[in-house]
Amino acid sequence: MELFDESGSGGNAHEYTVSEISGAVKRVIEGEFGRVKVRGEVGRVFVARSGHLYFDIKDDRSVLASVAWKGQVGGLTTRPEEGMEVIATGKLTTFGSQSKYQLNVDDVRPAGVGALMAMLEKRKKALEAEGLFAEGRKRALPYLPEVIGVVTSPSGAVIRDILHRLRERFPRKVLVWPVAVQGRDCAPQVAAAIRGFNALEPGGVLPRPDLLIVARGGGSIEDLWGFNEEIVARAAAESEIPLISAVGHETDTTLIDYVSDKRAPTPTAAAELAVPVRLELQAWLDGQGARLSRALGRGVTQRRQRLADMSRALPRPEALMATARQRFDWIEVRLPQALLAGVTARRGRLAEVGAAVRPSGLRDRISNCRNASANLSSRLGPALFRAVRDRRRAFSALEARLSPMPLARRAEWAAREVSVFGARLDRVFRDRVKADRDRLDGLSRLHESLGYDATLERGFAIVREGDEVITTKARAAEAATVELQFKDGKITLGASPSRKPKSKPTPPEQGSLL
Template identity: 50%
Template structure:
């Protein structure tokens, strides 16, 4: 068995795991190149801390590992989500660290508009379950804001329509936060704008808006996809400033429309909702001022007339104070007699409660008598308890030797019974069983060694076939007409510049080896006295290179 293994090792070249993995990686990348794969995202947990994303694409029968590098993640028009059906474009490769093949994705797109709508409905359902769209969370708009914040593109027609409508209705301060309203970064920029308006201090250099308008013109579902961002919906729902959503036309709807405090049909409608009409306010204010003046005048007249009527019905001060004055005089007359009676009662009560030495002596004697009685009772009780404890101890002392003798007798009986049951026959049977188990284990060990050698021999044969198929073995290269050049130390010579004149070289061919003497220098110039040619001397190669043999 050992001779066979040694012979196999000597006939086939050994390769490292890294060499095999590298060969497979090159084969997969050369054969497949870039591919488009359609499948369902599985195992997605968001970008790693490094910015890369790792997940898998699967269908009903297979699974393909996938990776998106950090630079590609920033260019995607939408964020991948668990269970989403997508079309991935990328390059197939292998990962030697885990012996898996995978696709490195360069572009990712949903599998049609139906997939976008399904993803949108899934986000809507999940956010609704969290209460993001709850009407109880929505804030009331201020009736007359002082500053309005607008989040939109600074170059589009939307901002001009909003500014024009606000100037016509109620001119006030408008703060624009410029963002991109279309593309892969639109959702993140609008989210940052909403959070930025909320982070402004109330007394800072930039005034804090009282209302925020998020506006964009109409478009397709893909154009408005940035406003369906889950992070944007959460930011709008958590905003301390009321938010008006004016994205798209009347028939368009996004997640921000459901999360905002008020939805406007158009950006112009958002400006009309945010501010009232100044002329109408002035007219209303003038009418209310006139009504207020008339009401105040009529109210003063009614109260003046009521005060005159009440003054005529009020009695004079002498009439009001006559009855209290009489009650005071009667109480003053009774006060002297009441004080004298109270003093007499207190003196009599004090005389009755006055202490004397005889009274104290009687009370002390009574207390001493009660104390002596309680002391006698306590002594009698203590003597009774001590006698009872002494009797119990005496009984226990008498029973102790009997209990000890009975326990020793039981132990002796158990020992004799166990000794009688012990024999040599069970020990002999146990030894025989152990010998049989040992023999069985030896046979299984030999079978396991033989099976392991068969598996190793099969793997070695398979590896040899793989090397022959890929044309990677040294022998296959030499069979194609190449030769290895070795110096006197047995080291491989890779360049002509490393050869010295007069050096003995070894040429290794497919069927054997030959020796040669170098007669020219590294630059191709022949030596002054070339040595005689041998059988292994080669002709001068084309291109001006001097002969080495």
């Protein structure tokens, strides 16, 4: 197709608009090339806010601008990264607004195993630098998990091998999360399965697993590439449930193997790591039970032997009671003689005491008591008469003092004295109050004339720093801020320019305690 007519001098050449030229170029490029594959190294990569992905594909001499629209980004087999060698498939088109041509990419694949390994090594170094491979963050596997979650394909031989091995060793509850184990859907589905198991609530309707197994059979590096994606590695590292990776055969290694808590060479080996052998565990328990029974038997036998040895060292009951029995017999023999001796001794003492108590002595004592009583009775009558007479005289004197007339005169005199003293007290109180009031009025007038309010009214001011009143110029120069009080209010002034910082007083030298 000819865009320009070159037969003449150009005077009659057709005039094209910019849009016509752009459309013609677009038709030529798209018609000539159509869908193509381009191999090269990924250069600058940019993701716009709209979700479109822009990147460059270059070789040693040229650069091809490439774009994957938002709807195409999710379907890319491999996300382009700077420095990767890729094979991009798409349609060559133009961008007329900037006079550019570009490749509309709908598929990106690494250019061979070497490119994949280079990209894998780059990701591995980046994740290792973040500490995701550190042994310190790996957790121990539970010894006997109640529920095991398996992330794998439900239709492959892997899940059958795992279930068969679990039934042989120790049957457990198994939850299977079906995922694609290769292809473009593998990485997002595996990451979603790991996060989904972690999101289950413990004790819920669907029990949360105590252990996770991510498993897949062997294959090429392209088949296993989904487990090398960064999204899968980060999901495994974030898992709160201990995780066993069992991807590929023993020689196959993926990124998930480095971040998982335990790597198994095969899916069958993962099942063996997950649970112990039930028969071995039962045999071990039987052995422990037998050891416990033997230990108990030996313990009882040893204690019985020790009890027998100690019983032989103890004296016989007859020997322990022989001394007490002999002493009892000895006391029994001496008891009658001791009773007779006691009665004899008490009888002699009674005879000695009875000899001092005679009828003649009792009669003399009774006679003396009778004479003393008669003497006292003869003195009792006159003493009572004298006491009555003295009490009567005292009563008469009191009666004379308490007659009505003297009491009335005494009350009248007391009333007059009270009225006189009351009048004097009122007069003295009034005089004292008047004198105190006059003195208080004088002091109040003196206070008003000498107080600082009157001084402020005369045009003076008070200078303060805080609660301290400043009276000297030097003290005002040292103050940080000063407050001036006038008769109508207060103002605060800042620090003086000539103010010098106070020097801290020199602490006294520490001397002797004496």
